[in-house]
Amino acid sequence: MTPPHSSPPIRLLLCDDHAVVRAGLRALLSSTDGFEVVGEAGSGEEALALAARVRPDIVLMDLQLGDGMDGVTATRHLSAGDGGPRVLVLTMFDTDADISRAIEAGAAGYLLKAERPEELFAAIRNAASGRTALSAPVADRVLAQLRNPRPALSERERDILQQLARGLGNREIARALFISEATVKTHLGRIYSKLGVDTRAGAVAVAKEQRLLP
Template sequence: MTPDPAPSPSPSSSPSPPTPVRVLVCDDHAVVRAGLLALLGSAPGIEVVAEAGSGEEALALARRLAPDVALMDLQLGEGIDGVETTRRLRALTPAPYVLVLTTYDTDADVTRAVEAGATGYLLKAERPEDLFTAIHAAAAGRPSLSPPLAARVLTHLRTPRPTLTPREHDILTQLTRGLANRDIARALYISETTVKTHLRRIYDKLGVDTRSGAVALAKEQRLV
């Protein structure tokens, strides 16, 4: 009796490729967007699903397309800025992760973005490979910072910095622009006496006695 032939082995199925990270690019400069789209188009595992030139446009596209990651500039011209856009994107359901990509590297900008819900913060001077890595990290909910920013954050954690109120920060920002007390009062719609009161508190917190000392320390510690 002839034995039945052994069943042929089923062809091994190759694993399906991972789903690409779906990215929304938001930058108010068309040339920058075009460069990013060309760059990300060559990146493995990344798919750009939309581009936006404003925060409002980014929100509308995100509601419709539900991207995994929004690549966000901070300054977006007229309308809401990148920080407010980040805050509103993170309130959506589903909410995309937000990776800030900007030229602004002050501690105040980083803090505002992170407090608004940004998962990562990169500078536009980074290498393309670092940007690709950060996008994949953001899609997995992992934080990422540009190396210079990460080093500064560690330094500041070891050396506590003065904490300014929002109004004190506004006044210090105007001070670094060279404005006199009267001009600061006009810019912020407060009295000159109020400006002087806040300046005394700022000097005490920074440990300085003069306007020039406050400006120098603010720039050194990137408080504005």
């Protein structure tokens, strides 16, 4: 009698700059049937190098990785081309900007660290099967974005927003960006409209909340 065929375990690479978090994930996943942790990385650069070597099926990727390459950039590199691993973002951050950037970079899913282990296991299996995996709160935010899309800031508007965050006035911004004060005022009006604010402080606060500033 032929023994039943068992699928090979899903090979996982963990990328988080906190060693304690990686240890917890490794212990959780290694004790669950169907998963094999094949590597750990503490930075985006390390994740890219390790992924090329150990060939994981799924990379669990945090977004904030300290100095150096962030999780979105690492996700974009890992997701480029065919044959690479699928990237599942696992993070504490659930702002619209973070979610949009991760999905645009090619993430196969977006999960919050507050999820129950069963949700994480299901998301990994979904991602490995080629499906998308989103935490329920993240899915709600994605739907809200689709229903009420907010106009994206242009590159020039982002430049001006950065100068605003530095505390510069209109004249100083105009001088720094080699444009007229009138042009600065026009761009500020558009920035306020897109961010739903009416003050400089409000624009900076929303930009920080939505992670629009580098």
